[in-house]
Amino acid sequence: MTLKQEAYAVIDSLPDDDSVKFFIDMIRRFNVVAGKTEKISENKNLILEKRQAFLHMEELKKKYPFPKDYDCEQIRREAMEEKYGCIN
Secondary structure: OOHHHHHHHHHHHOOOOHHHHHHHHHHHHHHHHHHHHHHHHHHHHHHHHHHHHHHHHHHHHHHOOOOOOOOHHHHHHHHHHHHHOOOO
């Protein structure tokens, strides 16, 4: 007898009262929990992928750092002036 057949036999042997409803409710709840567990697992995989991508970016940042004399404010000012002209 398979596990499913055994479960059916046990449920069939129960009287028609609230105990059967209780078991059915528990089975439904476990199915919902199992579905949520799969979604949580998918989210964890997505977060893991994002974390690995971030760590890869950090490695590249260490491997190829900006030059010491790099002035991002000066570059921003030059780009703003080139695009919009003199604002002052």
